[in-house]
Amino acid sequence: MENAKEYYDKTSREYVQKWQDMDRQSTFNASFYFRKKIMETVLEMARVEKNDRVVELGCGTGLVLRELLKKTGRVFGTDISPEMLKRVQDSTLKDKKVVIAENFLEADARHRDAEVLLMPNGISKLDLPKNYFDKMLSVEVLRYVDDLENALCNVAAVMKMDSRYIFTITNFWSSSLFPVKFSIRKILGLVNPQKELLQYFVTERSIRRYLKNAGLEVVEFRKMGLLFAKPLIKKFIKNQAAAEKIYKLDKALSGKPILGKFADTFVVAVKKSASL
Numbered sequence: 001m002e003n004a005k006e007y008y009d010k011t012s013r014e015y016v017q018k019w020q021d022m023d024r025q026s027t028f029n030a031s032f033y034f035r036k037k038i039m040e041t042v043l044e045m046a047r048v049e050k051n052d053r054v055v056e057l058g059c060g061t062g063l064v065l066r067e068l069l070k071k072t073g074r075v076f077g078t079d080i081s082p083e084m085l086k087r088v089q090d091s092t093l094k095d096k097k098v099v100i101a102e103n104f105l106e107a108d109a110r111h112r113d114a115e116v117l118l119m120p121n122g123i124s125k126l127d128l129p130k131n132y133f134d135k136m137l138s139v140e141v142l143r144y145v146d147d148l149e150n151a152l153c154n155v156a157a158v159m160k161m162d163s164r165y166i167f168t169i170t171n172f173w174s175s176s177l178f179p180v181k182f183s184i185r186k187i188l189g190l191v192n193p194q195k196e197l198l199q200y201f202v203t204e205r206s207i208r209r210y211l212k213n214a215g216l217e218v219v220e221f222r223k224m225g226l227l228f229a230k231p232l233i234k235k236f237i238k239n240q241a242a243a244e245k246i247y248k249l250d251k252a253l254s255g256k257p258i259l260g261k262f263a264d265t266f267v268v269a270v271k272k273s274a275s276l
């Protein structure tokens with residue numbers, strides 16, 4: 001986990017640059033298109049309303065917060081990497097009033113004019129006010145969390161009874177084969193945590209078990225990226241029209257019982273179990 005903090009503290013500027021370059025480049029980029037579809041899906045599943053209090057856990061440089069601000073006036077974000085949070089302020093949302101604070105309750109009361117409130121905080125030691133947020137999100141974060149069940153318990157502990165947590169997580173059986181190859185390299189001792197970002201993957205069965213143990217109930221479980229995760233297929237997606245066709249097919253196939261086992265990304269919406 002500290003590995004993720006160090007990695008993102010070191011590479012926050014590259015992260016900003018990477019997404020800016022993809023946004024600006026004239027040649028079509030299938031990975032960028034798919035990433036936008038993932039964000040859209042999370043936001044659609046979150047059903048954010050104008051006055052909802054929304055927080056992204058692991059907000060990074062603020063790319064999801066930027067989209068959220070189109071739906072609601074004020075957003076909250078946490079991240080284990082203080083450098084990533086600084087990039088929200090000086091890069092992605094530099095035109096907004098962004099406050100980085102140590103305590104959300106205090107900052108929320110003190111900075112009524114802030115559009116973005118940020119707090120350095122890791123999901124494994126979550127320090128959020130209880131029963132405060134209507135929607136909680138994590139996009140491309142949980143794959144860097146080793147103690148996932150504990151992280152989900154932490155989220156459940158601060159959720160309101162009627163709130164939702166929507167997150168993405170990478171399937172171990174992804175058709176990209178990346179998780180399988182990474183895990184084999186890890187077993188063989190070929191992953192160097194000093195140089196490389198550690199990653200953790202789930203199966204549908206394991207994530208459902210972690211959620212149940214954390215007292216969370218699945219409201220919606222979508223699977224994405226059966227085709228988009230395949231480098232060979234991505235190579236042939238040269239423009240928007242082709243991407244849209246493949247995306248439609250991807251959506252249909254990723255939802256099928258057997259093929260869905262090889263989807264790349266699970267997007268899951270959960271609520272607190274009534275028995276809690």
Ligand SMILES: C[S@@+](CC[C@H](N)C(=O)[O-])C[C@H]1O[C@@H](n2cnc3c(N)ncnc32)[C@H](O)[C@@H]1O
Nearest residue numbers: 004008058059060063080081122123139141144
């Ligand atoms: C791939 S980036 C995604 C950032 C943002 N959600 C987005 O979609 O652009 C992963 C982010 O997760 C953060 N992260 C990793 N482990 C975390 C943890 N245990 N708690 C909170 N944030 C974490 C990293 O610092 C990084 O900013």
